[in-house]
Amino acid sequence: MPTTLGVFGRSRELSSRSHEQVVFCEDEKSGLKAIIAIHSTALGPALGGCRMYPYADEFEALEDVLRLSWGMTYKAAAAGVNLGGGKSVIIGDPASDKSEALFAAFARYVNTLGGRYVTAGDVGTNTDDLDIMGKYTQHVTGRSTAAGGSGDSARLTALGVFNAMRAGAESVWGTASLAGRTVGVEGVGKVGGELIALLLADGAEVCATDVTDAALHRISANHPSVHLLGSVVDAPVDIYAPCALGATLTPTSAEAIEARLICGAANNQLANPGVEQLLRRRDITWVPDFVANAGGLMQVDGELRGADRATVEGDVTRIFDRCRDIISAAHDAGIGIGAAASRFAELRLDGTI
Template identity: 45%
Template structure:
C-alpha cells in the first residue's frame, strides 16, 4: 500500500491512502505497475469513463519520487476527461506515467511491457504518446495491445502536428480577443519548450509573421529554432518574463504560479503544456493582472482529436477541420468569461462538466427504460 507520506509528504497523516491524495477526484482506477524483467515502474490513472473509454497519453519522466509521479498521473488524467469532453469526443480521461529517464532507461522491451499492462485493463484505458514518448515507442506498445493510438496502424501516427495546429488556432483566437485581429504579424511570441509540438508551433507562428523568442533546456533544439526561424534565444527560466505580446508555454506544467505570474509581461498566455496553472488561485491572479489565459486542455486538444478521429491510413482532412474549431471554442470561452466575470478556465470547466452531466443523465434514462 502506498501511504500518504509517500504521496504528499507533510500534507496528510501516514495512515491515509491514495484516496486522500489532494489530486484524487473520484478516479475510477489507479493502477500501480511493476515489471521486474524490464524495470518498468508506472502508474495508470483512469479518471472518468462517462463518455467512453479513457484516452490519454503515456508520459516518461525521471520523477524524483513516486509521490510526484502519482500527483502527475491523477492531475493529468482528470485534465484528459475535461479535454475530451470539451473537444466533443466520446471518450473519457486517463493518463499513464512511467518513472524513468527517457534518454537512458527507455527500451523497446520496456514499452512492450507497458503495453502488456495496458492490455490487462481490457480497453478501459487507451494509451498514446506524451512527453518522453515517440511514435516509435507507441509502435512497440502496439505489439502487446490494440488499445493504443497514434500508430501508423491506428491512424495518422505522430499527433504532435495537430496539437501544434490547434494551439496556433487558439492563439489566434486569443489575439483577436485582446488585439482585435487574428493577424500575428509583428507580434512577439515567447515559446518555452521546443519539442515536437513547440517547434511545429514556431513554424506556424513564423509563417504568420510573428517575431519568435525561444527557450528550451535542450540547447540543440534552441540552435535549430534560431537558425530556422531567425528566433531570439533566451534561457529556459526566463521565457515567461521577457518582453513579449504572447507567452506560449510548451514544456512541463506548473509554470504559472505565485513566483512567475508577477514577472509575466505578455497580455496573452496560450501554449501546449498541460497543467500550466500550479493551483486554481493562479488563474485568478492572471485575471486580476489583465492577462488572458487560454485553458490548456482546451487549446492543446488537437493531438487527442487526431488520435480519436483518424482512421487507419488516413482521415487527415477531417482531423484538421475539427482541430481548427479549437479557435472557435476558445473564442466562445473568452466571450462567456468576459460576460460572466469568470476566468476562462472556470468557463471551460463549466462547459466540460455540463457535457458530462448530460451524458450521465442520458445513460441513466436508457438504463431505466
C-alpha cells in the same frame, strides 16, 4: 489523519470527480515501473498518453499521473469528443532506459484494463515506442502511418494551440492576426517547434527558450530569425506560450509576466487554481491549456473513428471557434476563462449538453 497522503486523498484534491482507477505496474525482468490512472470513462474509454520521465520518486510520478489524467477528462469533454480521461507514466530515463521488453510489459498491463484505457504518445515517448506497444496491445493510438496509425500528433497539437492563440488575440487586441506580435515560446520540442513555424508564417516575431541545447540549436538552424533567450516567462513579449512541462504559472510568475496573453501547449499550466485570478487582476488573458492543446487528442480520436486527415485537421482548426465561444461565455458571466471552460466540460460530463 491527513487526507492528502494517499491516492484517494490526492484524487479528491483535484476535483469533486474522483479517479475511477489507479493501477501500479511493476515488471522486475524488464525494469518497468509505471502507473496508469483512469480519471473518468463517463464519455467513453479513457484516452491519454504514456509519459516516460526520470521522476525523483513514486510519489512525484503519482502526483503527475493523477493531475494529467484529470486534465485529459476535461480536455476530451471541452473538445467535444466522446472519450474519457486517463494517463500513464513510466518511471525512467527515455534516453537510456527504453527497451522492447519494457514497452511490451507496459502494453500487457494496458491489456488487463480491457479497453477502459487507451494509450498514446507523450513527453519521452514517440511513434517508434508506440509501434512496439502495438505489437502487444490493440489499445494504443498515435502509431506511425507504416504501422497503421495516424503518426506523430505534434503538428496537429501545435495547430490547435495556434488557433486558440488567434482566438485569444482577437479578444485582447480585436484581431485574430498574430502579425507583428511578439511571442515567447517556452519549450521547443516537437510541439513547440511546430508552433514556431506556424507563428512565423503568420508574421509573428518569436523568441524562445529551452533547457536542452540540442533543441535550441535545431530551432536556430531551422528558423534563424528566432531570438533565443534564457527565459521568456518574464520577457517583454505580447504572448507567452508555455510548451514545456506544467506549473510555470505560479503566484510569483503571475506578477512578473509582461505578456497580455498566455496560450501554450503545456499541460497543467497553473500551479494552483488561484493563479488565474491573479492573472485576471493584471488584465492578462489565459487560454486554458486543456482547450488549447486538444489537437493531438482530436487526432487520435479521429484515428479511433477512422476519420480521414482532412476531416480531423478541420476539426482541430475549429478550436478557434470553441475558444472564442468560451471566452465570450466567460466575459458574459464575469468569470475566468478557465472557469468557463470547466463549466462547459462539466455540462458534457453530466450529459446536460
